[in-house]
Amino acid sequence: MTPLAYFLHSAGPASGPVLALDWGLAALCLGVCIVIAGLLYMALRRKRxxxxxxxxxxxxxxxxxxxxxxxxxxxxxxxxxxxxxxxxGALVAMLRVLAAVADPPREPALTVTVTAYDWWWKVTYRTPAGTSFDTANEIHIPTGEPVRIDLQSADVVHAFWVPALAGKTQAIPGQVNHQWFEADRPGIWRGQCTQFCGPQHAHMAMEVVAQTPADFARWLDAQRQPAAAAPGGAALRGEQLFDARCSGCHAVRGTPSSGAQAPDLTHLVSRRLIAAGTLANTPVNRLDWVEHAQQRKPESLMPDIALTPAEASDLGAWLDTLQ
Ligand code: HEC
Ligand SMILES: [Cu+2]
Known part of the structure; x- marks a missing residue:
């Protein structure tokens, strides 16, 4: 789908009425413009x-x-x-749409906490067992189920908007705002921060991945596992490098790292994009990002990390194991 299609399509009940309202208001505005242009034309043509x-x-x-x-x-x-x-009439239509999308049709079974950071999104899932895990910039949801989003901010005001699924909601420091949405069908819908929040605001995207309930359950099960132990050799040296140089900011569950101010990397490879939608998640881009984050996303809070070729290949080997 092209970016335009993301914007002008609805994939669920929280966005459908909004989209219909959009088209209705657009048609109304166009009609008014045409009538006024016609009247203006007639007035200009009138003989003095x-x-x-x-x-x-x-x-x-x-x-x-x-x-x-x-x-x-x-x-x-x-x-x-x-x-x-x-x-x-437009006011009445808007109030009706607001009322129609205000609440989910039934109590959501799944609540996901999304925390906005300069310039990425932390996504936290609570499991029925009472534990929780974090991932980043990718929100998986089951189709056909309303999902509640608890929205907060770790720093400045951001806004969470996935146009195909729902209207936008502000993420405000010190406050939890709520949103809900539901996806009719499996698919991937792009979202974007829509409140200017600093130099990399434009590179603060995320994706909602809607899966069938069975696929979602499998995803959830895989994500809550800690990272597999490094098999040894290059990957083990890569893990040691991570512990020494990355773990102050990043966490990988199953290693001693505990950083919470950067994306959780436990299942890094499972994500489609990195750096909040900036790069495709390929082995080459992962290392490129680590060494040149400041060129790919200037002023992002990830520094450039200088690596020797041997260190880069060790780190790459380990990152590849974070499936
Ligand atoms: C000073 C804190 C800091 C250090 C040290 C750091 N990072 Fe980061 N890292 C970040 C932040 C913040 C982001 C999010 C950047 C963004 O998207 O704007 C990030 C993003 C990433 C991402 C993209 C993750 C995703 O899913 O989008 C990868 C991969 C990554 N870092 C790997 C590393 C590795 C490997 C090291 C060590 C060699 C490292 N980082 C060191 C702060 C840090
Ligand atoms: Cu922003």
């Missing part, structure tokens, strides 16, 4: 009365002026009435 030369002609012209004024007043009154009726 030739200047009166005799007293008789002047008297006629005065009568015509009075008539003209009465007609003009009528036109203003009718125009005001029509505009007021249209605006009132």
């Amino acid at each position: 009365r030739e200047s009166a030369t005799s007293d008789e002609a002047l008297a006629q012209a005065n009568v015509a002026d009075e008539q003209g004024e009465r007609t003009a007043n009528r036109i203003v009154a009718v125009g005001t009435a029509i505009s007021s009726a249209l605006l009132l």
Whole structure:
């Protein structure tokens, strides 16, 4: 799907009525523009009365002026009435849509906590057992189920918007805002921060991946596992490098790392994109990002990490195991 299609399609009940309202208002605005342009055109084309030369002609012209004024007043009154009726109709339509999408059709079985950071999204799942795990920039949901999003911010004001699924909601420091959405069918829908939050605001995207309930259950089960132990050799050396140089910011469950101010990398390879939608998640891009984060996403809070070729290949071997 092209980015335009993401914007102009609805994939669930929280966005369908909003999209219908969008089209309705767009059609209304277009209609009003056409009518006004037509009236303006007619006014410009109207022949000006030739200047009166005799007293008789002047008297006629005065009568015509009075008539003209009465007609003009009528036109203003009718125009005001029509505009007021249209605006009132639009208001009623908007209130009805707001009411229709305010609450999910039934109590959501799944609640996901999304925390906005400069410039990425932490996604936290609580498991029925009462534990929780984090992932980043990719929100998996089961199809046909309303999902609640608890939205918060770790730093400045951001806004969470996945146009195909729901309207946007602000993420405000010190406050938890709520949103819900539901996907009708499996698919991937792009979302974006829509509140200017600093230099990399444009590179603060995320994806919602809707899966059949069975696929979602499998995903959830795999994600809550810790990382597999490094098989030894290069991968083990890579893990040691990670512990020494990355674990202050990043966490990989199953290693001593505990960093919480950067994306959890436990199942890094399972994600489609890295750096909040900036790069495709390939082995080459992963290492490129580690060494040149400041070129790929200037001022991001991930520094460039200088690696020797041997270190890069060890780290790459280990990152590849984070399936
Ligand atoms: C000073 C803190 C810090 C250190 C040290 C650090 N990172 Fe990061 N890293 C970040 C932040 C913050 C992000 C998110 C950047 C963004 O998307 O704007 C990030 C993003 C990433 C990502 C992309 C993850 C995703 O899913 O989007 C990878 C991979 C990564 N870092 C690997 C590493 C590795 C490997 C090291 C050590 C060699 C390392 N980082 C060291 C802070 C850090
Ligand atoms: Cu932003």
